[in-house]
Amino acid sequence: MIAILFILINLSLNITASLNAVAVISSNYSNETVDDYDKILCRGCGIDLASSQNIISKLSPSSQQSFLDTLFNTENVLIQILLSEFFFNFPVITTTHSSCVGVGEWEDSENWFPDYQWKPCVCSECGTYVGWVFKPIDLDISDTDTFFVLILTNIISETFLDSTIIYPK
Structure with missing residues (x-):
């Protein structure tokens, strides 16, 4: 008992x-709280490059075409088609922050964003070319005016990537 x-x-x-x-x-x-922000990943290795909360609408006067779309769990993302001097079209987005690394010297030559210097930006993990970093030529402008242009074909959404994973039953 x-x-x-x-x-x-x-x-x-x-x-x-x-x-x-x-x-x-x-x-x-x-x-x-539900985090509605999506991570923007390098398509080459999957490392975090940016967050969708860092996406901005920085319109280039040299844009061949621009439109708004829903990407990275964010509505009204400005997508631009930029044409390089070698006649390559780049669909791009702009962000205030990225973990990509600028390589080489700052270029003052003709570019998509007047009054800015630029350099190519690569993934810090795998070296994939993911876009460009731009900073103001005028040193009186604050460093917060630096921005990144990421090539859509070289990045991927973490949410999309997660949706392609099949878990074992």
Whole structure:
């Protein structure tokens, strides 16, 4: 009789502990805010290059075409088609921040954004060419005016990439 009572008390304590754990998890989940921002990844290796919260609409006067679309879980993203001096078209977006690394010297030559210097930008992990970094030529303008132009064909959305993964059953 004592053994059965001991088992019932122990079982009751385990159930109470489990219910408390579920309540804590549940309350933590309900207090969480959903992060609507998507990560922008290097298509070559998958490293984080930027967040969709860093996307800006920096229109180039040299843009061949521009339009708004929903990308990276963000509405009204400005997509531009920029033409290089070698007649390559680049569909691009602009961001305020990126982990890509600028390589080479700053160029002052004719570019898509007047009053800015530029240099190519590569993925810090795999070296894939992902775009350009631009900074103001005028040193009186703050460093916060630096921005990045990322080539759409060289980046991918983390949400999209996750949707292509098939988990084992």
